[in-house]
Amino acid sequence: MPPPDATDAPASLPRQLDILQVYRGVAATLVVLFHLTWWGGEPRFLALPHWLTPSLSVENPAGFFLFGHSGVDFFFVLSGFVITWRYASEVGDIRRLLPFLRARFVRIYPTYWVVFGLTAVYRLFRQWIDDKALADAGTLLRGFALYGVGPWLVPPAGTLPSELVLYIFFAAAFVLGPRLFAVAAAAWCSLIVAQWTGWIVVRGYTTLLSPMLLEFFLGCLGAVFIQRVRPRWSGRWLALAAALYVPIAVADSVGVAIGIHQNVLTFALPYLALILTGVAYELQRPRAYPRLLMLLGDASFSIYLTHYYLILESDWQFLRHPGIAATIGHDAARVLALVVILAIGIAFWALVERPLLHALRPSAPSPP
Secondary structure: OOOOOOOOOOOOOOOOHHHHHHHHHHHHHHHHHHHHHHHOOOOOOOOOOHHOOOOOOOOOOOEEHHHHHHHHHHHHHHHHHHHHHHHHHHHOOOOHHHHHHHHHHHHHHHHHHHHHHHHHHHHOOOOOOOOOOOOOHHHHHHOOOOOOOOOOHHHHHHHHHHHHHHHHHOOOOOHHOOHHHHHHHHHHHHHHHHHHOOOOOOOOOOOOOOOOHHHHHHHHHHHHHHHOOOOOOOOOHHHHHHHHHHHHHHHHHHHHOOOOOOHHHHHHHHHHHHHHHHHHHHHOOOOOOOOHHHHHHHHHHHHHHHHHHHHHHHHHHHHHOOOOHHOOOOOHHHHHHHHHHHHHHHHHHHHHHHHHHHHHHHOOOOOO
16 A cells, blocks of 8 residues: 655655655565565564563464564555645645546556456466455456455455545545645544444444544644644654664564554554654755665555565465475575565566556656
């Protein structure tokens, strides 16, 4: 699930915030690491020491990167921040409505449809994958159009309907203006919280009332805060946010292993803190980040969409060739799989996603 393009911002602020691109790559990689740990079999990838998980058997410890599921939460907070960063100055200008919707469509659907088609072909050769994504034409149509609930032919696409709903809702800001839009957003968030806490029960609206939508609006508030306050935070604040994040991540990995964890309550604020401190740090002066991190940010959507079956395929190949893990070790084998999966995602971005975006948006820069 990609945040919208982060290349533009109001004129008084930098047009490019590379830290957001780095964060996109981190979020996508976290999701890959989670699935690599979850589906990678035993022993767990980078297993945590037993004293952290005394309720689990020594033979079945928790993997360190089980917290990687929170990469999706990172994406939602990033998405709200970036979309507000980019479009806040245009809210209330109805002339920007159709260009906004077209940009969101182009950002999501063409690349996704290519992955959808390739996945359908792949599934023809892997009949042992047993799910209901190919059960009937209606299920396939929902998966192709990205509406409703799963099962999804491309499993990571399960977050995209929520993202699309948020894009459509944000489009209302070009009609309503900032004040009415803020009122509508507050009302929606209140309804989500009421459903989440059990104050009311509204059935059949899973996508519209998911607590993860709150993370998007939290990101929106974060962008408004940065734009209005312009905090002058040094890199020490970013380091502190990262240091506080690590024990939260480890605790969540243990929670996932024993079946007790909560995405939004655990990660919404830590990820907001990383974004705010990172952006404030970059606003002090231009920063240079490693090219690999920037490249992962470029390819984050492609990595996110393509990684799932690549992991299953790597598991299958390791089962067929047990000598690989026996020779280099299970963790080393998974690191090898990770490198290959990320490389394929980057190649897909370079050969498919980037050319598609350039063709459909010839006057726009490549998304970060």
